[in-house]
Amino acid sequence: MKYFFHAIQDWKIYIHMLITIGIYTPLYSFSLFLPTIVQAMGHTNNKAQLMTVPPYVAACIATILGGWLADRHKQRGIYMIFFCALSIVGFIMLISTRQPTVQYLGTFLAAMGIYPNVPMGVAWNGNNIGGSTKRGVGIAMHVGFGNLGGAIAAFTYRAIEKPRYLSGHGTLLGTITMSMCLCTFMTLYLRRENARRDMLLAEQGRTLDDYTNAEKEAEREKGDNATFFRYTV
Numbered sequence: 720m721k722y723f724f725h726a727i728q729d730w731k732i733y734i735h736m737l738i739t740i741g742i743y744t745p746l747y748s749f750s751l752f753l754p755t756i757v758q759a760m761g762h763t764n765n766k767a768q769l770m771t772v773p774p775y776v777a778a779c780i781a782t783i784l785g786g787w788l789a790d791r792h793k794q795r796g797i798y799m800i801f802f803c804a805l806s807i808v809g810f811i812m813l814i815s816t817r818q819p820t821v822q823y824l825g826t827f828l829a830a831m832g833i834y835p836n837v838p839m840g841v842a843w844n845g846n847n848i849g850g851s852t853k854r855g856v857g858i859a860m861h862v863g864f865g866n867l868g869g870a871i872a873a874f875t876y877r878a879i880e881k882p883r884y885l886s887g888h889g890t891l892l893g894t895i896t897m898s899m900c901l902c903t904f905m906t907l908y909l910r911r912e913n914a915r916r917d918m919l920l921a922e923q924g925r926t927l928d929d930y931t932n933a934e935k936e937a938e939r940e941k942g943d944n945a946t947f948f949r950y951t952v
Contacts, residue, residue, distance in 0.1 A: 721940075722850055722852035722853040722856065722942075723852070723853075723856050725850075725853050725942060726848070726853045726856035726857045726860065727856070727860070729848070729853075729857065731847065731905070732844065732848070732857045732860055732861065733860075734901055734904070734905055735840065735843070735844040735857075735861050735905075736860055736861055736864040736865065737897065737898075737901055738799075738840060738898045738901045738902055738905075739840055739861055739862070739864060739865030739868075739898075740864055740865050740867060740868045740871075740894070741894040741895060741896075741897045741898030741901070742803075742833060742836045742837060742840060742865070742868075742894075742895070742898050743837070743865040743866060743867075743868030743869070744868035744871045744872055744875070744890075744891065744894045745806065745810075745829070745833050745868075745891040745894060745895055746833050746834070746837060746868065746872075747868050747869040747871075747872035747873075748871075748872040748875040748876065748887070748890075748891055749829060749830060749833060749891075751872055751873070751876075752875070752876040752884075752887070753771045753774065753826065753830075754767050754768050754771050755767075755876060755881070756813070756822075756826065756876070756884065757770050757771055757823070757826070759881050759882035759883075759884065760819035760822055760823060760882070761819055762819075770823070773827070774826045774827045774829075774830040774831075775830060777827050777830060777831050778830035778831050778833070778834040778835075779834070780831075781802070781830075781831040781832075781834065781835050782834045782835040782837075782838065785798055785802060785835035785839065786835065786838060786839060786842075789839055789842075793951065794951070794952055795839055795842060795843035795846070795951055795952070796843065796902055796903075796905060796906030796909070796952050797906060797952075798835070798839060799836050799839055799840065799843065799898075799899075799902045800899055800902045800903055800906065802831070802832045802833075802835045802836045802839075803832060803836065803895050803896075803898050803899035803902060804832070804899060805828055805831055805832035806828065806829045806830075806831070806832025806833050806895050807832070807892060807895050807896060807899065808825075808828050808832075809824075809825040809826065809827065809828030809829030809830070809831075809832060810825065810829055810888050810891055810892040810895065811825070811892065812824060812825030812828065813825040813826070813829065813884075813888045814883075814885060814888035814889060814892065817883070829891075832895070833895075836898070840861070840865075841858060841861060841862065843951060844857060844858060844861045845857070845858050846950075846951035847909065847943060847950045847951055848942070848943055849941070849942030849943030849944070849945060849948050850939075850940075850942040850943075853942050868894075871890075875887045875890055875891065906952055909950040909951075909952045910952050912950060913949050913950055913952065916946060916948075916949065919946070920946070927947055927949070930947045934947075935947060
């Protein structure tokens with residue numbers, strides 16, 4: 720229970736919860752209403768369903784490639800910011816024009832921006848929570864709150880607003896923008912915190928390699944507040 724309370728008192732997890740609901744709301748909305756969006760471009764029911772496949776294929780490729788690059792570079796925040804920006808461009812294309820070709824291209828960019836941030840957000844939050852018990856609670860908070868986006872999604876695209884769905888696209892544009900701003904804040908904060916811890920260590924004439932197993936064990940209960948812990952940015 721001690722680690723449970725450590726998790727619910729960690730403000731960083733709550734920031735990730737807000738980032739997540741800002742991403743999961745478009746995720747659920749996109750899944751539920753992409754056929755409706757495509758149909759509003761003038762396509763028939765069967766063709767509208769078929770035309771939803773290519774954006775998902777593109778999103779799958781972007782998810783795999785984005786995860787691989789983030790792991791390779793050992794960074795997550797900058798990639799989440801990029802994918803948020805990509806989806807913002809997509810929703811701007813959907814909301815700002817009546818041209819079906821431009822709108823359809825917008826669905827590709829929206830999907831390619833939303834889907835990679837789902838696993839990457841869970842990984843980023845988990846990377847930065849010290850201790851397996853606290854991490855388990857933190858990820859549960861993260862995913863549980865994000866899934867409330869499904870409740871919002873059910874009311875995002877209303878039939879009375881077709882074919883433009885201005886408030887629907889606008890709502891998702893707002894949530895993604897919120898997530899991008901919070902990702903930017905967390906990236907800057909975590910980099911600054913890592914630099915602060917490095918400076919304190921340098922003042923002692925030590926490096927991370929100098930820590931013994933006994934010293935790490937002594938700080939084990941501090942989790943991500945341990946002096947040797949460094950955040951993934």
